[in-house]
Amino acid sequence: MASEFSLITRYFTRTTPNAVLGVGDDAALLAITPGMELAVSTDMLVAGTHFLPDTDPRKLGWKTLAVNLSDLAAMGALPRWATLSIALPEADEAWLTAFADGLFKCADQFQVELVGGDTTRGPLSMSISIMGESSPGRALRRDQARSGDDIWVSGTLGGAALGLAQLQRRAQLNEMDAMHCRRALETPQPRVALGLALRGIAHAAIDISDGLLADLGHILEQSSAGAEIHFESLPAHPALSPLLDQAWARHCLLAGGDDYELCFTASTSRQEEIVAIGLELHLPLQRIGSITSHAGLRLLDSSGHLMPNQQAGYDHFA
Ligand code: ADP
Ligand code: MG
Numbered sequence: 001m002a003s004e005f006s007l008i009t010r011y012f013t014r015t016t017p018n019a020v021l022g023v024g025d026d027a028a029l030l031a032i033t034p035g036m037e038l039a040v041s042t043d044m045l046v047a048g049t050h051f052l053p054d055t056d057p058r059k060l061g062w063k064t065l066a067v068n069l070s071d072l073a074a075m076g077a078l079p080r081w082a083t084l085s086i087a088l089p090e091a092d093e094a095w096l097t098a099f100a101d102g103l104f105k106c107a108d109q110f111q112v113e114l115v116g117g118d119t120t121r122g123p124l125s126m127s128i129s130i131m132g133e134s135s136p137g138r139a140l141r142r143d144q145a146r147s148g149d150d151i152w153v154s155g156t157l158g159g160a161a162l163g164l165a166q167l168q169r170r171a172q173l174n175e176m177d178a179m180h181c182r183r184a185l186e187t188p189q190p191r192v193a194l195g196l197a198l199r200g201i202a203h204a205a206i207d208i209s210d211g212l213l214a215d216l217g218h219i220l221e222q223s224s225a226g227a228e229i230h231f232e233s234l235p236a237h238p239a240l241s242p243l244l245d246q247a248w249a250r251h252c253l254l255a256g257g258d259d260y261e262l263c264f265t266a267s268t269s270r271q272e273e274i275v276a277i278g279l280e281l282h283l284p285l286q287r288i289g290s291i292t293s294h295a296g297l298r299l300l301d302s303s304g305h306l307m308p309n310q311q312a313g314y315d316h317f318a
Helices: 004-012 057-075 093-109 159-167 175-186 192-197 212-223 247-255 268-281
Strands: 037-046 078-088 113-121 125-134 150-154 204-208 226-230 261-266 285-292 296-300
Touching: 004 093, 004 113, 037 057, 057 078, 057 093, 057 125, 057 175, 057 192, 057 204, 078 093, 078 192, 093 113, 150 268, 159 175, 159 247, 192 268, 204 212, 212 226, 212 247, 212 261, 212 296, 261 268, 268 285
Parallel strands: 078 113, 226 296
Antiparallel strands: 037 125, 078 125, 150 261, 150 285, 204 261, 226 285
């Protein structure tokens, strides 16, 4: 294996004008904007658990950072810096070049600097810690949903799960749909601009990584609230919509992971502002139901009847 240090220098060292000190010393030095709070989050991707081992390394590089950015988006925080811990079975130069390309493409797009990390030999896995800035008292937390709030979802849901089903030959899609769903699965777009725009408007927010029902469930639990969701209003990915008479497709919509859209709640008085944000960002924002004072998540069909299929989302230990 090329020396650990030459790997770090070649693939993971870039200039970091927004850090006091970046890669190369025992620690990075970062100066946070005075008066701001530091938002910190870590997400790990393990081969075989979070991605198929033969995944295109360029897309994997993008996704490794994107899923972390999604967590900061869900807090309404501005991403600033990241560290990368990576275990590699071997020093495959072509693989590393592509992985670093994808990672830095995402970093450049969201103006995040890689300021450190750790590199070791081992079964392929990577973990990013991301740091960002949050305005005091304005972070979008999970525990702030209020009875009567509208519940909103950005973008579309179920595309990534459908993309995975297609890759694993559990679903058969035409070429166009297959391409769009694979894109949703492999290169998710973290909703950073939306999170920032929702500061001072949304009460609670979460990013949908484990499926809508599971992730909305976290908001409900932490806010000690319930919800009523209208199945018909859920923004299904266009490739998924025609399949929704089948249980597995409804499962993709309600409990499929990896969409990285935001689910948030806001007072009904903010509807116009939220619609304006969606137009400004060219991002569909859909009202899917409301927060209730009685606990539990009620999923209603078009005639207002309770639907039975409330599947849980992805749980690694279930
Ligand atoms: P130490 O032994 O002091 O922990 P390392 O040899 O692990 O130092 O790392 C040397 C430098 O390279 C450190 O600044 C570390 O943050 C950085 N680094 C190591 N691996 C990575 C990586 N995958 N991406 C970015 N920076 C890295
Ligand atoms: Mg180290």
